[in-house]
Amino acid sequence: SSLYRRLFGEGEILVATHREPVVWVERPPEETRKSAAPRLRYPAGGVSQSLHRLLLQTGGDWVALRSSPGPNPLTVSLPDQPASYELHRILLSDPNISAGYQRFANDLLWPLFHEEPGRVLTHPGDFEHYQHVNALFADRMATLLEKRHNGFVFIHDYQLALVARGLRPRLSKNPPPLAFFWHIPWPRHSFLTEIPERADIVRGLLEHDLLGFQTPLYRDRFLESASELLGDEIRIRRQTVLWQGRKIHVGDYPIGVDPDRFESLAQGPEGPGLARKFLRQVGMDPEIPFLISVDRMDYTKGFLKRLEILETLFRRYPEHVGSLRLLQIAPPTRTTHPPYQSYQTRVRQAVRETNARWARDGWEPIVTIEETVEHRTLAPLYRLAAGALVTSTNDGMNLVAKEYLATQKDAGGTLFLSRYAGAAHGLRDAVLIDPYDPEGSARIIHTALEEPLAIRSGRNRILREEVLRHNIYEWMESILNEVHDLKNR
Numbered sequence: 001s002s003l004y005r006r007l008f009g010e011g012e013i014l015v016a017t018h019r020e021p022v023v024w025v026e027r028p029p030e031e032t033r034k035s036a037a038p039r040l041r042y043p044a045g046g047v048s049q050s051l052h053r054l055l056l057q058t059g060g061d062w063v064a065l066r067s068s069p070g071p072n073p074l075t076v077s078l079p080d081q082p083a084s085y086e087l088h089r090i091l092l093s094d095p096n097i098s099a100g101y102q103r104f105a106n107d108l109l110w111p112l113f114h115e116e117p118g119r120v121l122t123h124p125g126d127f128e129h130y131q132h133v134n135a136l137f138a139d140r141m142a143t144l145l146e147k148r149h150n151g152f153v154f155i156h157d158y159q160l161a162l163v164a165r166g167l168r169p170r171l172s173k174n175p176p177p178l179a180f181f182w183h184i185p186w187p188r189h190s191f192l193t194e195i196p197e198r199a200d201i202v203r204g205l206l207e208h209d210l211l212g213f214q215t216p217l218y219r220d221r222f223l224e225s226a227s228e229l230l231g232d233e234i235r236i237r238r239q240t241v242l243w244q245g246r247k248i249h250v251g252d253y254p255i256g257v258d259p260d261r262f263e264s265l266a267q268g269p270e271g272p273g274l275a276r277k278f279l280r281q282v283g284m285d286p287e288i289p290f291l292i293s294v295d296r297m298d299y300t301k302g303f304l305k306r307l308e309i310l311e312t313l314f315r316r317y318p319e320h321v322g323s324l325r326l327l328q329i330a331p332p333t334r335t336t337h338p339p340y341q342s343y344q345t346r347v348r349q350a351v352r353e354t355n356a357r358w359a360r361d362g363w364e365p366i367v368t369i370e371e372t373v374e375h376r377t378l379a380p381l382y383r384l385a386a387g388a389l390v391t392s393t394n395d396g397m398n399l400v401a402k403e404y405l406a407t408q409k410d411a412g413g414t415l416f417l418s419r420y421a422g423a424a425h426g427l428r429d430a431v432l433i434d435p436y437d438p439e440g441s442a443r444i445i446h447t448a449l450e451e452p453l454a455i456r457s458g459r460n461r462i463l464r465e466e467v468l469r470h471n472i473y474e475w476m477e478s479i480l481n482e483v484h485d486l487k488n489r
C-alpha cells in the first residue's frame with residue numbers, strides 16, 4: 001500500500017471482478033444481538049483475497065455481481081486494518097440476462113480459451129446479455145468515477161472483457177489508467193474462429209491502457225490474434241499496440257501466492273494437528289503416504305486424466321497398491337451448467353470404478369472431498385502430502401502448484417506439474433508431467449517418489465525461490481509500476 005500511495009497519491013483504486021470478494025452472512029435479528037461473530041465471510045481464492053487486503057490498506061471501491069444479501073453498497077472493513085472500501089453490488093434481476101451472460105462466459109469463452117471446443121454450448125442472444133451485463137458494470141463504474149477521483153482502475157478476467165468499451169467514452173479529460181488482467185490462457189488463434197464476436201472482444205480489451213497476461217506465450221498469442229483480426233486498424237511495436245491514437249501496453253505478469261502465509265499456516269502451532277484431524281475424519285491414516293490434488297471440479301483440471309495416470313501407476317508399479325493414496329479436494333463448480341453436470345457425474349463414476357478395481361482390505365486408492373477446505377487446514381495438508389498432482393489440460397497459471405511449494409520449506413514433497421499449466425513456464429525445474437501421456441506420467445511419478453530426500457528437497461529449494469520471488473505482492477507491484485510509468489511517459 002505504501003508503494004501505491006507513492007505512485008498514485010490520494011487517488012483511490014477501483015476494482016471490478018465478476019465475483020464478490022466477500023460474502024454477507026444473513027442472521028436472524030435475535031442472533032445478531034447476541035453474537036459478535038463477523039457477518040462477512042471470505043471465500044477461498046488467492047487473487048481476490050489479495051486485492052481485498054490491498055483495498056483494506058488503501059481504501060477504494062469494488063464493483064462485482066451481487067451474490068449474497070446485505071447492504072448495497074457494503075462497507076468492507078476489518079478491526080485491525082487502517083482503511084475500508086465500498087463494495088458496489090450489481091443485481092441481475094432478470095434471470096434470462098443472468099443465464100445468457102453466464103453461458104456466454106462459461107459455456108463459450110471458457111472452453112474455447114482452454115482449447116476445448118467440444119464443450120462449447122451456444123444459445124442465440126447470449127452475446128447481447130453478456131454485453132448488457134458488461135455495460136451495467138461500465139455504468140456503475142462511470143458514476144463512481146464522476147464522484148471521486150480514482151487513481152487506478154483494475155478490471156479482471158474473461159467475464160468482463162467489454163466493460164472498458166462502455167467506460168472509455170465516459171471518462172473525464174484526465175482519466176485514471178485502465179488496467180486489465182486476463183487470468184486464463186489465450187489460446188492458439190484458430191480456436192477463436194468459433195467465436196463470431198472475437199474482434200469485438202479484442203477491441204474491448206484494447207480499450208485499456210495496460211493488458212496483462214500470465215505468461216509470454218499467452219501475451220504473444222493475444223498480439224497475434226489482434227493482428228489477425230484487426231489488420232490495418234492497429235500497429236504493433238514489441239509490447240505496445242497503437243490503436244485509435246492510443247498506446248496499449250501488453251505485458252506478462254505471472255500471478256503468485258502469499259508464500260509467507262502458506263508457510264506459516266503449514267508450520268504454525270495449529271497446522272499439523274488440524275491436518276491430522278482432517279485426515280482421520282475422512283478415514284485416512286496420517287502415517288500412510290498420499291498425493292494431494294486441490295481444484296474446482298472443472299474439466300480443464302483433468303480429473304479423468306489423473307485417474308488414468310493413477311491406474312497406470314498401480315498397474316506398472318504394484319508396490320504402490322495398498323500404500324499410496326490420492327486425496328482429491330474438489331468442490332463442484334458451475335453446477336447449473338450442463339457440460340459441468342455431465343462431467344462431474346462422469347468423474348464420480350470413474351472414481352467409483354477405480355476404487356472398486358484397486359480396493360484391498362479396507363484400503364481404497366482415492367478419497368474425494370467435494371468441499372472447500374480452509375487454508376489453515378489446507379496448508380498443513382499440503383505439507384504432509386508426499387506430492388501434489390496437478391493434471392490440468394490447460395490452465396492460466398494454477399495457484400495450487402505455488403501454494404504447495406510454499407509449504408515445502410526444508411521438506412521433500414514433490415510437485416507433479418502439468419506442462420500445460422501456465423505455472424510450468426516459471427517453475428522450469430519442477431517435475432513436469434503430460435496428462436495426455438499416462439504411461440510417461442506414471443513412470444515420472446514413480447521415479448520421483450523413489451528419489452532420496454536430499455534430491456527432492458534440493459529441488460524444492462530452487463522452486464521455492466521462484467514462488468517467493470514472484471509472489472502476489474510482486475505481481476501487484478509490477479502492474480502498479482508499469483501503469484505509473486505509462487502515465488508518465
Ligand code: ADQ
Pocket residue numbers: 044045046047183184255294295296329330331371372373374375378395396397398399400401403
Ligand atoms: P482457478 O481455475 O480457480 O483460477 P487456481 O489458480 O488453482 O485455479 O486457484 C484456485 C484457488 O482456489 C487456490 O487459491 C486454491 O487454494 C483455492 N481452492 C481450490 N479448491 C479449493 C478447495 N477445495 N478448498 C479451498 N480452496 C480451494 C483462475 C485460473 C488459474 C489462475 C487463477 C489466478 O483458471 O489458471 O491461476 O485464476 O489467476
